[in-house]
Amino acid sequence: xxxxxxxxxxxxxxxxxxxxxxxxxxxxxxxxxxxxxxxxxxxxxxxxxxxxxxxxxxxxxxxxxxxxxxxxxxxxxxxxxxxxxxxxxxxxxxxxxxxxxxxxxxxxxxxxxxxxxxxxxxxxxxxxxxxxxxxxxxxxxxxxxxxxxxxxxxxxxxxxxxxxx
Ligand code: ZN
Numbered sequence: 001x002x003x004x005x006x007x008x009x010x011x012x013x014x015x016x017x018x019x020x021x022x023x024x025x026x027x028x029x030x031x032x033x034x035x036x037x038x039x040x041x042x043x044x045x046x047x048x049x050x051x052x053x054x055x056x057x058x059x060x061x062x063x064x065x066x067x068x069x070x071x072x073x074x075x076x077x078x079x080x081x082x083x084x085x086x087x088x089x090x091x092x093x094x095x096x097x098x099x100x101x102x103x104x105x106x107x108x109x110x111x112x113x114x115x116x117x118x119x120x121x122x123x124x125x126x127x128x129x130x131x132x133x134x135x136x137x138x139x140x141x142x143x144x145x146x147x148x149x150x151x152x153x154x155x156x157x158x159x160x161x162x163x164x165x
Contacts, residue, residue: 001141003052005037006155010140011049016049016133023127033138038152042067045134061131076112078120092119097126108116 003009010031015024026032034040036049044066048058064070084092096111102123112120148155155161 001053001143003036003049003138003141006144006149007036008142008144008148009034009036009049009052009138011136012139013134013136016135018131018133028139032093033154033156035144035148035152035154040153044132045081048134049136049138052141053103054138054141056138058134058136060134060136064129064131066081067130067132068125068127069129071124075123076120077123078115081117081119084119090094 002006011026012028012031013024013026014022016022036046040046042062044062045060047066048060048062052058074128080127081092084098087098092111092114093115094111097108098111100107100109100123107123108126110122110124110126112122114120144161145155147159151161
């Protein structure tokens with residue numbers, strides 16, 4: 001069976017950035033399982049996996065546009081430190097991440113720089129602007145169940161969802 005829409009695939013992968021640093025990993029023992037064709041994964045990886053089958057190995061380089069997007073300066077803003085009034089000053093440093101409620105829902109914001117009275121925050125995805133390298137092996141491919149197709153994501157071996165619907 002080949003990977004296509006309405007197919008659930010299990011992957012072993014290693015994700016590295018352009019410096020070769022490992023950002024994420026899924027192993028044979030704890031594979032990454034996803035429903036193809038449901039926007040569960042970044043477009044560049046989904047396109048590369050189309051038509052692959054069990055034991056296929058591939059190395060994919062994905063530019064930001066097909067991954068988490070280009071870094072958008074408009075998502076960066078300088079805010080008063082008072083916005084972080086409940087946060088220990090020691091936790092305000094470049095690279096620190098916080099959950100924030102925004103117009104677009106729950107998002108991760110990253111602190112870019114810290115000034116005397118203000119903090120510059122960055123609402124871009126932490127991997128925005130990064131070219132990503134995936135080293136992937138396809139471990140399993142199966143047809144999605146009716147439940148999975150209607151939910152738009154893969155379920156585990158017990159058919160458990162783990163999501164609210
Ligand atoms: Zn579900």
